[in-house]
Amino acid sequence: MSLISAHGVGVKLGGHQVLSGVDFAIDSGEIVTIVGPNGSGKSTFLRVLIGAQPVTSGRIVQADGLRIGYVPQKLHIDPTLPMTVGRFLSLPRRHPAAELAQALIRAGAPHLEDRQMVDLSGGQFQRVLLARALLERPDLLILDEATQGLDQPGSAAFYRQIEEVRRELGCAVLMVSHELHVVMAASDRVICLNGHVCCQGTPEVVASAPEYRALFGTGTQGALALYRHDHNHSHDADCDHASHRHEEDA
């Protein structure tokens, strides 16, 4: 049985149909990446899965006792709210100090317990968010554009950390990204979303699917190659577009 599945899910926000007829399922131990252009409903779909966004049609089925670890896209902490990393990690449930330390090590951010959250760098902040999600002992780890604001080596390192965590804990991983070059190689399955599921399959299958190319252009082929450290792709117009996108992301 799947950990969590969506059946014909539709979401209407302010009169605008954001998602329609989305079918989705993720099994234990799987790494699934959802890709899609801005405004394609990726984040909305994740919020549906964690129960933060009610659906207007369709339904969500969860395995009994499913524990979800959620790493949000960004988290603004009001400067009036004092919050050490250690205290943050103990929300919503308190954990012994040894477990906090271990989660931080596992997330690649050791010894940060006494630092204030607002003093962390972007990379440290993301790792602390990851550590907090890991403390929930998740069956399913959900990451929403978790590498936003990180540079390319930073996000590559972050994704390697995720793979390591998956190996150690055996949890399923569902992430949303537009950084296709990093994400696609790490995924068992890629789902291309644009209000509905355009296409899905292994990274290679999706990258060559016509629906996917219609959304992202053939330039993403070059981006995929970038991940494989094959810098011999031709610099056609699409590629320039793709590299421009990376600069924006970084």
Next chain:
Amino acid sequence: MMALFDDFLVRAALAGIGVALAAAPMGCFVVWRRMAYFGDATAHAAILGVALALALDIPVFGGAVAVALVMALTVSSLSGRGYSMDTLLGVLAHSALAFGLVAVSFLTDVRIDLMAYLFGDILAVSRGDLAVIWGGAVLVLALLLWRWQPLLTATLSPDLAYAGGLDPRREQLVLTLALALVVAVAIKVVGVLLIAAMLLVPAATARPFARTPERMALLAVGVAVASVLAGLWASLKFDTPTGPSIVCAAALMFLFVLLLRGIRQPA
């Protein structure tokens, strides 16, 4: 022991401390969640509750809680629907106050001292008032302690709360209820016009010295209790109105902290 409560000063101090215990931690949430106007609107609505309670001959505390709660729920349900919150709250807060004042003027057969409800009348606190204030304060503290972890999580991020199996809307409701209770409890001590100050000033004063939310709440309680005692003393010494004197004491502490930090780390 009972003779102790006969002294109006002891009763006043105890009433003030009771309010401080409830208002300071609640005020931290008001600050963290940027609900300052929300607190104001709820407090101002309470005067309407007082008027209705007197007209219907029900306890003032009950009337104030009820109307404050209705106001808070109205604002809660309107929030997140695309209204401009600061305008909406400004409209609601002052409309409620105006309607309350007009309603009080209709109460011809009851002679009430309006000033006592606007600015508080802590020196006239009776034993019965004291019981109501401490009952309300304990209830607020119990609510906050019971929901402390979920409340903090929902304050940080509603989505993190949802992912952790919590419902942030329920936590919002808990805070709304606690706020209405604090308002009703504080009317007798500082009056509806200055309740927001008892919520905000101690929390703001405590912020620079706190590294965790818990520490900020505890420090805010300390500041609030000190303000109550200092304000009470000053009002006797200089023959000034007590409620405003308490708020002045809190404001001076805030100013002192601000200057202290200015000296320690020049901008």
